Amino acid sequence: MTTTSTPAVAGWFTTGDDPRLVASRCTTCGTLVFPPPPPEAASFCRNPACDGETHEPAELSRTGRVWSYTDAQYQPPAPYVPTTDPFEPFALAAVELPEGLVVLGQVAAGYGVADLAVGAEAELVVETLYADESGERTIWRWKPVVELGEEADQ
Amino acid sequence: MSTAVAVAGVGMHPWGKWGRPFVEYGVHAARAALADSGVAWSDVDFVVGGETVRNGYAGYVAGSTFASALGWNGARIATSYAACATGAQALDTARARILAGLSEVALVVGADTTPKGFLAPNAGERWTDPDWLRFRLLGMTNPAYFALYARRRMDLYGATSEDFAQVKVKNAKHGLENPYARYRKEVSVGDVLGSAIVSDPLHLLDICATSDGAAAVVLTSLDYARKHGLVDPVRVEAVSTVTPTFPNTVIDMPLLATDHAAGGAPERTFKESIAQAAYEEAGIGPDDVDVAEVYDLSTALELDWIEDLGLCKRGEAEVLLRAGDTTIGGRIPVNPSGGLACFGEAVPAQALAQVCELTWQLRGQATGRQVDGARVGITANQGLFGHGSSVLLAR
CATH class of the missing domain: 3.40.47.10 (Thiolase/Chalcone synthase)
Structure with missing residues (x-):
């Protein structure tokens, strides 16, 4: 039996050893947008000073700084797909990337708010969000980067 | 040119979880605001309703719903939706028509009946929403x-x-x-x-709860306020x-x-x-x-x-x-x-x-x-x- 593992949403992030978020970049002015619009959709540049309408995929930096963070201690309502019963809380973080965007994400499994601080470094990982009839569906998550020295304390 | 308009009257329905149709709250607030203003419903020439998205079609056409429930008086109507900012957008719509000289008396009403728990999106799969x-x-x-x-x-x-x-x-x-x-x-x-x-x-x-409730404001031109004896009104x-x-x-x-x-x-x-x-x-x-x-x-x-x-x-x-x-x-x-x-x-x-x-x-x-x-x-x-x-x- 083979287990398939596909992104829960297509075209928003790459997988593998060095996963990245994929933004769309305006080919006229370079403005980035995440999440990227669907490939078949018209894309009007968000920059009010630009009338660009063509865009290309652009991978974003894998690491950034935590802008803020929280958690969900109660099960969110549908269309959230619960994976455990009873519900297990998970953490969420907004991470500022060097390109100049802040991107929300769940925090990697096994980490909670106690592992986070505003300004701390976090890196992108890809983990399973839920499973459906096509197999496991993956999502990007933010993983705290434990700095040398702190690691020894844990 | 002054861009001020007069607040002739205000009214509310108490907030709570009353489980009644939103129209009842809205009419209650509207009648309270009209009574507070001393302006007759028949003098209102513009009604703006704040849209509610969880109460079916009547909520989508809130301006019409409130005007109809108060009894059609021939007023022009509009419906505004700006999520939590709906009331301000509705108020601005009323103000603009008054300042343009197209209306003298406007009634602005917002009312809602809310579900329990976290506010969640409407049902269905929407991968671009x-x-x-x-x-x-x-x-x-x-x-x-x-x-x-x-x-x-x-x-x-x-x-x-x-x-x-x-x-x-x-x-x-x-x-x-x-x-x-x-x-x-x-x-x-x-x-x-x-x-x-x-x-x-x-x-x-x-964290705040979600409630049922309604609020209404009667706006008039400063001219109308003066002519109808509204002394020193609060101004927007x-x-x-x-x-x-x-x-x-x-x-x-x-x-x-x-x-x-x-x-x-x-x-x-x-x-x-x-x-x-x-x-x-x-x-x-x-x-x-x-x-x-x-x-x-x-x-x-x-x-x-x-x-x-x-x-x-x-x-x-x-x-x-x-x-x-x-x-x-x-x-x-x-x-x-x-x-x-x-x-x-x-x-x-x-x-x-x-x-x-x-x-x-x-x-x-x-x-x-x-x-x-x-x-x-x-x-x-x-x-x-x-x-x-x-x-x-x-x-």
């Missing part, structure tokens, strides 16, 4: 967004959970005598800190319904990311620009403000708004709070109505409820919660998807 995707992909609820802002205050400015709890304590006290408030009970810091954490660092009592001096200016660098509910700020952050955040536009339109500054009603979806968010309104510098709202400056009797009372902490949110009615409260405050009629000598008041609020909302009132 950010409000659907944030739940599906991240499990990102409204309180989780409020919690991100709260956590930033803690890590950047040294706010504490006790500070947030004190906002609730203050607002609970403010709302005790407000006959329209849903929760009229004193709350202690211990009550807040002892309530369950919903999204760290926010406790259940830091400005309505700000501005959108963000690119790049919006503070993550906004329900989005998954900010705009791309290649050249750094702009001079003002979106929320700062909302109040700034109101001040500029009115030619009134933050130093002139005597009282504010702000959108305390969470306790911590009230502190953000105080700074966004320019009532103190960034990072200093806790100083005001701790000194009692934002309590009735203090330098700049905030949410004398009790705020969302005492009301819970009735989306299309809420921005109008803020205007009702400030009208009573500026008239000296806010029994049991009066801010002495208040002459200038400002509201602040923000709706999903870039809807600013700030109303400046003066007398």
